[in-house]
Amino acid sequence: MNVFTLKMSLLTALVLKEHAGPVKKKLLELGVVDFRELEGLTGDDVVRAGTDETLEQVGSILQQVESLFHQVHETLPLLTQEDIGADTEIDLHASERLLDEIFRSLATLREKQKQVTGLLSRYRELYGYLKSNRSDFLDVHIGSFNEGQAERLSGRLIAHSAMLVSPENSSAFIVLSLTRERQNVEPVLSSFGWSEDMTILPSEAGEMCLQELERRISTVEDEKAKLLDSITKVIRDRMEGLESLYRQGRVRQLLGYISGHFSSTRNTTIFSGWIPSADTELFETALQDVTGGVCVIEYTEEKEVDRSKVPVALDDTPFLRPFEKLVMNYSTPQYGSVNPTLFVAVSYLTMFGLMFADAGQGLVIFLLGLIGSRIKKENSILQLMMYLGAASIVSGVLFGSYFGFPLFPPLWFDYHGAVFPHSSDVLYDVYSILGITLKFGIVVIFTGLFINWVNLIRRREWIHLVFEKNGILGAFLFAIGIYLSFGFVSSGYTSFPSSNLIVVSIALAVAALFFRVPLEHFLTHKRGGFLLDSFMEWIVIILEIFSGYLSNTLSFMRVAGLGIAHVSLMAAFGEIASLSPNTAGYVLILILGNTLVIALEGLSAAIQSLRLNYYEFFTKFFLGDGTPYSPITRNTRSSGRRI
């Protein structure tokens, strides 16, 4: 694994124009070039790639295909090397025709769906009023009408939210309608020769209407479901064509992105971009292969370029991917700086383990992560859950906790016993736990400082290395502070270690901090105003060192806090369970307690660990001003970023 961000090279390649097509495909296959605009390329015969007008059309086609995949809950296919190598070009007209045909079919079905939804709403409104006895909103007609016209009448009535019911064992009909539609319904009834005839009791008529409505609602719901199936079928029947269209479209789109970075003269094509230095050989071989050796490749070393313009790539170590995501989620590290992923992995897992020390619960988290990642592959959160579970198992074994019970003797010390001592003669108590977490915090902070110094040395920023808050003087003052604090604690909180050397050291370090600004002024030949600047910055840096390090260190007490809370919660659930009169209740309470603790405490510990990494660790060294390395690969999203 690379300790620093990957070394990058800026390549510029010249190929014959006739090779441009295969070269683009090869570049997409390789997926290692983060393209850059060529600077300083002038001349009348140099043509920069213009806007590819068809790209917008391709983009629109792809979006339409994506929307169809979305409707049938299908994931979009990932491109393969074969897709890139294929000779078939996307036929825009044929694609448009295919999509038009699908969307036309869908539009017809949607229109039917709209009508069915409207009908369902009408029936539901009638049903709602009838069920809640809102007779003031309803009219019920019982009677008969001209024979043989039931279907026609029913059709006319439904347009006015009314319903014709034909009860079994009766020659009479029932019409249920809304009062507000009276002036529309009554003329319809008259036109069919309706005559009122109370051969059915109104209460019975209501019940019959209710049953009829239930039947109709169920029928319409079935119809609606069938329409949804038809919509799905329209898309699924053309899935093969759509998938092929998507693949061709994506290849066309990605090649279009690459073309956008090409410039050409009458016979040649030129492009430029960043690649990891380790991939240069692979790139050269591939380019020579595709051009028959007729190409020119030049590299510009990253040292010759402004550091902020060099894209940052981190070594891809599969088992560290979840932690790399945590780092990149914060920001992109500066080019050439220490890659903090491994440090984050160690500190994050240790913090979590200290806060959530239980082998049983850890096993549950581990299994959840394991099963989840089998179902949903390459999911960083699930992978992280496995690691966190493993960390809990290890710490649970160290502290002898298994679902809150001391099933096996601890390898280190009994955490439960430290929180709830059974006698005064214990080696570890709550203060010991606090002490351990503070010491751990100090290690984390010093690791951060050390990484910062390595970065500063690599950047040759000597003044910052010595004089800044996280530089050597700041760390020296922090170290003295730690010495004094531990001395104070070991004296039983009565006195600080007294030594002239300490006083002189602090005074000298604090005084030395004052010289940062004058030194900078001197080295940069800046004139005037340095006295006030020096004084102000001196005051600020002293305040930052004295208050910042103290708060950073004390912040790690939360690790102990959460660990103790975890033990206390488990003890509380144990107590509640012991009050249960039977074994079933006892087990149930314990299962419930463990579930709650895993869900809430687990989440809380994961968030707090992240917070400590971001705010107490990263602030010591992390300059998140890097530009992420974004090569165009076959899995690049429309925005140009990698999936």
Added chain:
Amino acid sequence: MSQLTRYAYINSKIHARVSRMLSEQQLTALSKSRSIEQLLHQMQHTPYEQLYAIYHETGDIQMLEADINIQAIRIHQEISSSLDPVYSKLIDAFTRKLEIENIKGMIRLYFSNIIKGEDISQRVTYLYRERIVDDISWSSLANAGDFEEIREALEQTPYSRVIDQFSQERIRKEGLFFLETGLDHIWVTSVLAVLPSLAREDRLIVTSLLDADGDLKNLINIFRYHAMWDLPPDQLSRILYPAGHLQYSDDVRRLMEEDIDRDHFREILKKRYPRLAKELETVDDEDVRAQVQRVEQYLFIMRKEEYRRLLRGNPFTIGTVLSYFFLSEQQDSVVKRLLNAVQYASASEQYREAGL
């Protein structure tokens, strides 16, 4: 209660919502959609993502519009419930604007059904029937067979004082214009009633927004209904928006008493809105409709600028909440127009026409 305590929670929520609003770039991309499916697919991970499921279930874009209205009501209610009683009352007063739109929708149904004898069975399903601000029996309103039933449904609400001035016969004769205008004024008077209990800074913000809005709306009303449609002064005075300084000014008094002519109108504009007067000089003198359109555009831009300024300003004032209401209302309206435009296959064209 300090302004910080009052707004700390709600403002963070509002800023989170504002950050999720659609950007100009997104709106342009949406306008290029060739189908509703494509449009809704692009609205994933936006405040409108729930529309996709509704369309998939119903195939009805009016259902989508109805849902956008429902979400707006819920956001108002959520904000109201997060504030102390006085401010909750203020937000409720603003929420009345949405309640009034729903009441107007119901009354329009009654008008179509009872007065004009049109079929409303489909339209009735799109209106909201839950509580917004007052306890209104929406079902009674939706099922009103005559105007008396509308009056009964709104009896215990602030809307009754407007409703009581109308009858079925009058509506049959005049239409709904005066009734709707009367209802529109109620949310403004509700806001004005809460003003004295607000903190000074908030009071000034709400007053200045209402006044600026009122003056320009009244200007538009005078221009449109008096100059274009020759509405008599007594009727004109009834439709004037109950906020702003213009309604009490000598200019307006003279307008009511004398016949307005174009020069007179220009004088008022030059005095009060020199920038707008200058813009109007570029519009054809005879094209009154275009002139009204320009005044409306000016009002829209002015309000947008003002609300954006408030959003950037002191976060611990009511300005943040009101800005959010305004911006989300505008955005909802753009999304509704896009839905219709794409449905009728001319998204880009209509989007451009909308001037957005």
